[in-house]
Amino acid sequence: MKATxxxxxxxxxxxxxxxxxxxxxxxxxxxxxxxxVANSLAMGVASFFVLFCSSVIxxxxxxxxxxxxxxSTFILIIATFVTVADFSxxxxxxxxxxxxxxxxxxxxxxxxxxxxQEAFASRRPVGRSALDAAGTGIGFLIAILLMGTVRExxxxxxxxxxxxxxPSFEPWIIMILPPGGFLTIGVIxxxxxxxxxxRASAAKPAPWPEGxxxxxxxxxxxxxxxxKNPRDxxxxxxxxxxxxxR
Amino acid sequence: MGDLMWILVSAMLVNxxxxxxFLGLCPFMGVxxxxxxxxxxxxxxxxxxxxTAVSAWFLNAFILPWAPYLRLIxxxxxxxxxxxxxxxxIKKVSPTLFRDLGIFLPLITTNCAILGLAIFxxxxxxxxxxxxxxxxxxxxxxxxxxVLMASIRMELDLADVPSVVKGTALVFLxxxxxxxAFMGFAGMLA
Numbered sequence: 440m441k442a443t444x445x446x447x448x449x450x451x452x453x454x455x456x457x458x459x460x461x462x463x464x465x466x467x468x469x470x471x472x473x474x475x476v477a478n479s480l481a482m483g484v485a486s487f488f489v490l491f492c493s494s495v496i497x498x499x500x501x502x503x504x505x506x507x508x509x510x511s512t513f514i515l516i517i518a519t520f521v522t523v524a525d526f527s528x529x530x531x532x533x534x535x536x537x538x539x540x541x542x543x544x545x546x547x548x549x550x551x552x553x554x555x556q557e558a559f560a561s562r563r564p565v566g567r568s569a570l571d572a573a574g575t576g577i578g579f580l581i582a583i584l585l586m587g588t589v590r591e592x593x594x595x596x597x598x599x600x601x602x603x604x605x606p607s608f609e610p611w612i613i614m615i616l617p618p619g620g621f622l623t624i625g626v627i628x629x630x631x632x633x634x635x636x637x638r639a640s641a642a643k644p645a646p647w648p649e650g651x652x653x654x655x656x657x658x659x660x661x662x663x664x665x666x667k668n669p670r671d672x673x674x675x676x677x678x679x680x681x682x683x684x685r
Numbered sequence: 686m687g688d689l690m691w692i693l694v695s696a697m698l699v700n701x702x703x704x705x706x707f708l709g710l711c712p713f714m715g716v717x718x719x720x721x722x723x724x725x726x727x728x729x730x731x732x733x734x735x736x737t738a739v740s741a742w743f744l745n746a747f748i749l750p751w752a753p754y755l756r757l758i759x760x761x762x763x764x765x766x767x768x769x770x771x772x773x774x775i776k777k778v779s780p781t782l783f784r785d786l787g788i789f790l791p792l793i794t795t796n797c798a799i800l801g802l803a804i805f806x807x808x809x810x811x812x813x814x815x816x817x818x819x820x821x822x823x824x825x826x827x828x829x830x831x832v833l834m835a836s837i838r839m840e841l842d843l844a845d846v847p848s849v850v851k852g853t854a855l856v857f858l859x860x861x862x863x864x865x866a867f868m869g870f871a872g873m874l875a
Contacts, residue, residue: 463714463853467797471707511765518758525757541804544757548797550711617705618868621861628854636849 448567452574458551459582460631465551469583470620472542476599479587480580481535485528485543487576489520490552494560494572501561513556514547521546551579589623590614689818692811696822699871702798703830704864709798713831714856722785723835727828729771729782731821733793734802736767738820741803742813760803768793798827833863 443451458464468486472478493516497504504512525543528536536543546552555575560568591597594614596604613619702708709730716726740763749756772790776783783790793799802823806816837859846855 466710466714467707470710511762514761514765515758518761522754522757526754541801541808544804545708545797545801547757547761548800613865616868617707618861618864620707621857621864625854625857625861628857629850632852632854633849 445567445570449570449574452571452576452578453581454578457578457582458554458575459579460627462551462554464554465549465579466624467545468542468549469579469586470617470624472539473583473586473590473620473623474594474615475538475591476584476587477535478538479583481528481532482539482542482546483576483580483583485524486546486549486552486579486583487573488524489517489546489549490555490576490579491569491572492520493517493552494555494568495565497556498560498563498565498568504561509561510553510557513553513561517552517556518547551575585627586620586623589627590619594619689814692815693818693822693825694873696819697826697829698867699873701826701830701867702801702823703827704860704867706801708801709796709827712793712796713834713860714853717831717834717856718838720832720835720839723831724828725782725785727824727831729775729790730793730796730798730827731824733764733767733771733799734820734824734827735817736771737764737799737803738806738816739813740767741806742811742816745807756807760800764799764803798823830863834860837863 452458456462459466459469465486468482472482493513496516497513521544524546525536528539528543555572559571563571588598591599592603593611594616596602596608596610611619614623696702700706703710703713712726712730717723737760741760744756744759744763749759768791771793772783775790802820806819811819834856838856841855841859850858
């Protein structure tokens, strides 16, 4: 692992290595509860709380946890904080807690949280882990709010329950139903890939930043770079090819 | 009996875990590239679901009434141990399958479909037999989703799609259309 500055630890998770939009982690809650902005906000804040607290605790205890049982230990610590979040939400905002239903306890299974523990908190000092968790949590919050905004805007024509478009707007019911979740994230990823491809072809065909892209080889960007390479290859090739000689 | 069949069909088709509840998306995206692997992953998940349903029922009936705040933690511990046992059995019985499933086998522990099953079962107060039917339905539905997606992705490999769409975005759009199709089963409710 290469050394990073504290600022990098914080900023990295927000956009460049966004847990949801780039690393494709923790998709279940993002798709399932993002049908309104209020639900998204509650889920985002709950996940942030769990991620932050478990990162701090695990990073504090990182030298005490035996290597062989670390995953089970992480999950137990995460489950403890999820229980705290679950009961707190039930007490503070019972309506939203009911709307989120089983997805609050399911924060335990959010691979984003376990992933940060395994990749970062179990190896780094407490301060850095807290920064990393905060950055990743904010990244998650941004992604789920983005989904929630798009889906509530199109699906019910409102934001946080406030009507925006007036009575003549015909809501796209499909957007607040399950297929809308899949379609929205599909379109968001498409826009990101398109933007990345444009950026890659505008600049010189630089290698895509490490760790970006769903399967380490983002197809869209990769082929964009390939489109570019033959041209560069041809320029280089003419120097040594007989026909290129003057 | 009609009630039990209804639980099974509803968990499998109408409220499919992947397309309706968005549970188990990681293996759904990760293991749905080849048909054979998808089928085996589905079967392994079905098996774990069955054992989880039985264990969760025992916990709910005999232990958790006295300590409700331990619900989540005890479920997770049980699931983790079950997955560990299944992993050892598969490694012994079929090393090929073990290699094919790779990292996704231990990841069944953090597969939200499994924990989701236990939580739904608790929320709906299912009795023992009902839990079994629910688990079988959910497992079959998960397998169905994986197999459907795998067959579509195998065709997509040969298709000439624009480079921007290729990869995860396309899989999500296809999943959206499949989810739309599965909503048609909601008509069975009436």
